[in-house]
Amino acid sequence: MKIKSAEFVISNSDVSRCPDSPLPEYAFIGRSNVGKSSLINMITGRKSLAKTSGRPGKTQLINHFLINGSWHLVDLPGYGYARVSKSVKKTFQKFITAYFEQRRQMLCAFVLIDSRHDAQPIDLEFMQYLGENGIPFCIIFTKADKLKPKALERNVETYKTQMLENWEEMPRYFITSSQSALGKEEVLHYIESLNEQ
Numbered sequence: 001m002k003i004k005s006a007e008f009v010i011s012n013s014d015v016s017r018c019p020d021s022p023l024p025e026y027a028f029i030g031r032s033n034v035g036k037s038s039l040i041n042m043i044t045g046r047k048s049l050a051k052t053s054g055r056p057g058k059t060q061l062i063n064h065f066l067i068n069g070s071w072h073l074v075d076l077p078g079y080g081y082a083r084v085s086k087s088v089k090k091t092f093q094k095f096i097t098a099y100f101e102q103r104r105q106m107l108c109a110f111v112l113i114d115s116r117h118d119a120q121p122i123d124l125e126f127m128q129y130l131g132e133n134g135i136p137f138c139i140i141f142t143k144a145d146k147l148k149p150k151a152l153e154r155n156v157e158t159y160k161t162q163m164l165e166n167w168e169e170m171p172r173y174f175i176t177s178s179q180s181a182l183g184k185e186e187v188l189h190y191i192e193s194l195n196e197q
């Protein structure tokens, strides 16, 4: 799919103020600093559509972007960021869960996992939560450029084994790098296939 237009629509912390639109949408979620905002820029081919930072905790709101005038990408705050206060964390959690439970037009949550790391309890719990609530999701392994091909392959295999301890099958997954644009076409192709359903 070619990206002909990508524009910021609105940021807010209240799911009821998200765009009142039936257009299909796709959310990027994962730990702080895993590369959600960078991936949105990579996928859309726009350098600074979503704000990124080397410091975790950059994205703090639900951000909607309208793509090709016909679907939305949603950049969300990261979970599991230790340096924000407990009350801020709770607020985040509340509006993130409200978002997932209320946005019926959200066709797939892309759960981002840093390809360098082992399965972390917080990610496994979050995917468990999505599964229990019937919320469709895929996994996106990020920052693949930071590993040699062999190590990358080994980490993905290890991750699969860890997932299969709790899941009957490995969810659909993509391997990406926002630096080299690895995985761009695959993710866009998958979104296109869901848009057409």
Ligand code: GTP
Residues within 6 Å of the ligand: 031, 032, 033, 034, 035, 036, 037, 038, 039, 051, 052, 053, 054, 055, 056, 057, 058, 059, 060, 076, 077, 078, 079, 142, 143, 144, 145, 146, 176, 177, 178, 179, 180
């Ligand atoms: P929060 O909004 O804080 O939750 O973070 P985020 O998940 O949106 O991460 P963000 O996209 O802001 O990226 C965090 C850092 O990781 C930045 O310094 C990015 O440049 C870097 N980064 C993101 N993706 C990649 C990647 O694929 N490769 C490399 N090498 N660095 C990346």
Ligand code: MG
Residues within 6 Å of the ligand: 036, 037, 038, 051, 052, 058, 059, 075, 076, 077
């Ligand atoms: Mg971000």
